[in-house]
Amino acid sequence: DSLSVVLNGIQDPGNIGTILRVCDWFGIQNIFCDHDCANIFNPKSVQASMGAIFRVNVFYLDLVDFIPRFTNSDFPCYGTFLEGENIYRMNLQSKGFIVMGNEGNGITAGIEQLVDHKITIPSFAHSLYSTESLNVGVATGIILSEFKRIEYNK
Template sequence: MLSKNKIKFIQSLNRKKTRDQEGVFLVEGNKVVLEAVASGFPVKLLAASSSFLKNNRLTATAAKEVVECSPEEIKKASQLKTPQEAIAVVEIPTHQLTNAQLAGEFSLALDFIQDPGNLGTIIRIADWFGIRQVLCSVNSVDCYNPKVIQASMGAIFRVQIHYLDLAKLANEAQESQLPVYGTFLEGENIYTSNLSPHGILVMGNEGNGISPVLAGKIRHKIHIPSFAHGNAGSESLNVATATAICCSEFKRRVV
C-alpha cells in the first residue's frame, strides 16, 4: 500500500527545490522504470502493481523500498494523464567533468534550453549517436524535471548531464585545440563545411539562439540550409530537430 505521505512526497518531486533538497528524481512508466532499475542508479522507492513486479521478476532487492500498490494509488501519485504500472524515486547521480572526458570526443553543449521536452529529446538523440556528455548552461531547464525524464525515454541513465559556464568551457576547449561549433543563421552550410570528428557542438535557446557572450567565443559557425523553394519554407527548425540533423552529419563523416 502506498501511504498518503509517500503519495504526497512523490507529487512534490515535480518541484526542482524538492528534488535538490532530497537528492532524488521521479521516474514514471514501465519501460523507463525498468531502465532505472537496470541502470545501477540507486532506486530509493519502487511503487508498482503486483503484475508489474511479477512479470518483470522484481523483488525487494530492486530498490531500497519496494511497495506493491493498486492502480488507484499509482494514479494518485502520478503526474501523467495516463499512468502505467510503476513509479520509481531515484537518487540524483554526481557526475564529475574533466577535460580528458571531452578530449577526443564529440559532445553537445546546450545554451539556455527552456523546454523540458526539447531537453529530454536531445538527451535521447545524444544517446542514439553515442554522445556521452551533454553540457548545459546553468540557466537551462533541470534535466531531472519529470517531463525531461519522460522525453529522454531512459537515455538519462546513459548520458551524463553537466551544468556549467559554457563561455568558460569554450575558452578552455579552444585553448586545448578542441574545436567548438555553433549553429547560426549566418553560418557556413553544414553539408559543405569541414567538420572534425571531435569537438563541442553548441545549440542555442529555442527563441533567441546562442547568447551573445557565448557566440563571441565560437569560431566555427555552421548552418542547416533550407531546401524549400522561395520564401515558402519555415523560418527555423525546432532545436531538438536541428540537433538531430547536426549530430547525424557530424557522425556520418566518421563512418
C-alpha cells in the same frame, strides 16, 4: 577527445529530453548546459529522454569559463546559427563542442564569441512561406548525423 553537445539556454524540458535521446543514439557521452537550461529531471525531460537520462552525462556549469579551457585548433567549438556556413559543405572534425542555442533567441553573444565555426542546416524549401527555423531537438539530430557521417566515412 570526443564530440560533445553544449546547450545554451534551452528552455523547454521536452527539448532537453529529446536532445538527451538524440545524443544517446549518436553515442555522445557528455552534454554541457548553462544554468539557464531547463532541468533534466523535470518530468517532461525524463519522459522525452526515453531512458537516455541514465546513459548520457549532463553537467550544468558556466559555459563562458568552461569552453575556452578546452577549445583549440584540434578541438574546435561549432555553433549553430541561421546564417552560418552550410554544414554539408564543411570539413567537420570528429571531436569538439557543438553549441545549440535557445529556442527563440539562439546562442547568446557571450557564447558566440567563443565559437570557432558558425554552422547552419540549409533549408531546401522552395516557398517564401516555409518554416523559419527547426526545433532545436530536430536540428541537433540533423547536425549530429552529419558529424557522425563524416566520422563514419573516414
